[in-house]
Amino acid sequence: MTGSAEPGEGDGRVAERVRVLLVDDEELVRVGLRMILEAQPDIEVVGELRDGGGAAEAARESRADVVLMDIRMPGTDGVRATAEIAREAPGSRVIILTTFDLDEHVIDSLRAGASGFLVKDTPRAELVAAVRVVASGDALLTPSATRRLLAEFVRVAPPAARAPVAGPLTAREQEVLAALARGRSNAEIAADLVVSEHTVKTHVGSILTKLGLRDRVQAVIYAFEQGIAAVPGRRPG
Structure with missing residues (x-):
């Protein structure tokens, strides 16, 4: 899958770069993310949005592998936008960006289809690694994060209806x-x-x-x- 190999690995062909869409209402955050990601030879930022509205369409049209999604934005927030991406652009995987670590909004976004979450002060090396992990098709949730997620899930989240x-x-x-x-x-x-x-x-x-x-x-x-x-x-x- 896109982004699963390092550039130049294997038979000598250049691996296709991981395509990333940025969705955050703060311009400085988007600029910082772009600078970090585009410093990597195997990652390309294919678009930016300041609101979750239209994120699904943008993800589909840009063929984004990964969407870095702010969870709290005016207009369409990250939870709703994540659900729309999961429904309308299933080839794109969402990483939620949050200031407040694990809370009910993060849980709602994971329920909506996000593949993991990061706090905004995550070190740049971990951010880059997270993008690669999710682009490769894996989920960004360590065992320790899973345990914290479940403890918080039980505290704040009512059961959701599931199909058989x-x-x-x-x-x-x-x-x-x-x-x-x-x-x-x-x-x-x-x-x-x-x-x-x-x-x-x-x-x-x-x-x-x-x-x-x-x-x-x-x-x-x-x-x-x-x-x-x-x-x-x-x-x-």
């Missing part, structure tokens, strides 16, 4: 999904189940396909909404 499961999960897939919801990494799940990391990745891919979910973030949220994993701090029954 698209296909039945096997017993092993249910184990893997529950482990994802506990914030376990692929390596930790592999060790727990005494299988290879490749096998775990295969199970995760199957889970996403059967449930009609975009990525690991959506799988974690689904697991909690469906009661597949124990809620932190909540007694069963």
Whole structure:
């Protein structure tokens, strides 16, 4: 997928650059992001917007791989814009930018289809790495962030309605999904189940396909909404 290889890697051909769309109402933030990203040989900023309105259309027309999306903007905010992108430009993945770290707005954006979130004071190297990770098709959610997300999710977010499961999960897939919801990494799940990391990745891919979910973030949220994993701090029954 676009952005998954370093420039010049492999057979000598130049890898296609990761295409990034910036959506933030603060011009200085957009300028800073552009300077950081365009200093990278494998990343190209293909557009800027100061409002979430029109972000889905811009993402589709620019063929953006990644959208860096401010969560709080006048007009159309990041949550609504993320939902529109997920629906109208599914080839573009959203990273939410927030000043306030993890709160109910971030949770709403993840539910809407974002592939991860970053605080605006994230070091530049981590920002660049995050863009590459999400462009490669992975979700930007570390095990520690998963655990914080779930604790906050339980505190502020009411259950959301979900369509019936698209296909039945096997017993092993249910184990893997529950482990994802506990914030376990692929390596930790592999060790727990005494299988290879490749096998775990295969199970995760199957889970996403059967449930009609975009990525690991959506799988974690689904697991909690469906009661597949124990809620932190909540007694069963």
